[in-house]
Amino acid sequence: MTRFLAFLTSLLLIAGLATANPSQWRHEWPETNFQKTSIDNWSEIMSGGPPKDGIPAIDDPKFLRAGDKGGIAGNEPVITVEIDGQTPRAYPIRYLTWHEIVNDQIGGIPVAVTFCPLCNSGITFDRRVQGKVLSFGVSGKLRHSDMVMYDRETQSWWQQAIGEGIVGQMTGVELRQLPSWMESWDQFRARNPQGLVMAEPDFNRSYGRNPYQGYDSSARPFLYNGESPPHGIPPLERVVRVGDRAWPLTRIRNEGGVREAGVAISWEKGQASALDHGTIAKGRDVGTVRVRDRQGRDVPHDVMFAFAFHAFWPNGTWMVR
Structure with a gap:
């Protein structure tokens, strides 16, 4: 597995370096302002394989009571979001592995729960920016092996690990990170027996399987x-x-x-x-x-x-x- 990943990495790096130029991306991103960017070296950005939205973000997820949810092993990781005055929510990594972003609203706060498998980075952001509520998708691009998100409202690109706009109108804008953490499903439901857990999305995916074995x-x-x-x-x-x-x-x-x-x-x-x-x-x-x-x-x-x-x-x- 490790040898295969190294081989595939070398091929994709060569391909990515050969096409790391906004002129190659404009047909897919006609509304993105590539003149405004914090990126000095475009070769830092490369294709992760899937195209724009090839990894589909989840919008308006459905939830079940923790006590009613089966099919998740007790030791499986979830991202927990607990906001004062609101019922705690768990977002299983078995779903985020395949979708990477969940656009949700908890009380009056619109949130983006994100997970980049290649960096093991799980961060929750407030989606309110400059008086707008943004919704996020997966661009299919990577920078330093970390997911590049995009917002559908301005088509700007955002670095998931730092929560900052790196290409387009929102360049230099920072998302507010909210407290959240990864814990096991057992740990979440023991503390929050009446908590909410995200229901399985209506996609044909092998939820519970790790495509990045080893x-x-x-x-x-x-x-x-x-x-x-x-x-x-x-x-x-x-x-x-x-x-x-x-x-x-x-x-x-x-x-x-x-x-x-x-x-x-x-x-x-x-x-x-x-x-x-x-x-x-x-x-x-x-x-x-x-x-x-x-x-x-x-x-x-x-x-x-x-x-x-x-x-x-x-x-x-x-x-x-």
Whole structure:
């Protein structure tokens, strides 16, 4: 699997470098303003394989009560969103693996729940920007192996890992990240027996299967030609990112959690990796992270691969002690 990924990566990198030019993209993106961009080197952007909307985002998802939902193994990961005054919601990674973006509304807040499998990046954003409510789709493009989203209202491109517009009218605009976290289905429903869980989308997909089998044990990321992380940290080790700081997950797990830089980061076993075994529920246990401030409030964060943190925060701080 790893050898195949390396071979496929080399082919796609060559193809991507050969066509990394807005003139090649205008027919598919006639409404995108390529004159406005924060990208200095277009070769950083390449095709991930699928075309625009080839990975279909989910709009207006349906929900079931946690106690009524079957078919999800207890250790499978979900992205949990808990907003004050609203019923907690769980978005199973078994669905996000195949759709990557869910456009939803919780109370009066329009949200985009996003997951980039190639970076293990799961982030929830407020979709309100400059007086508009944006809806997001999957562009089919990658930058540093991270999903490039687009908004349907202005056709601008957005970098998922940093929540910032990188091409088009919204270049330089930042989305507000909301507190959310990945935990196991068992952990969510034990805490929220009356919570809501996203129902299975009406698409013909192999939900529960991991199409990236063995990915998080690979030596190199898929479709990435940047530098490896410093301090000898493997590129596909998970790190907990809070702002521009990153804590290696191995350190947090070995120390039973950490308290520093104004946050408390805890770790609890019970969550399967979504990027290990071909069946998500059979993935190895990578555990669940929660990040809280001194008042015990949940803090926006991400549990991403180390190479992605280094790519998007090259001057970031590595909390390696």
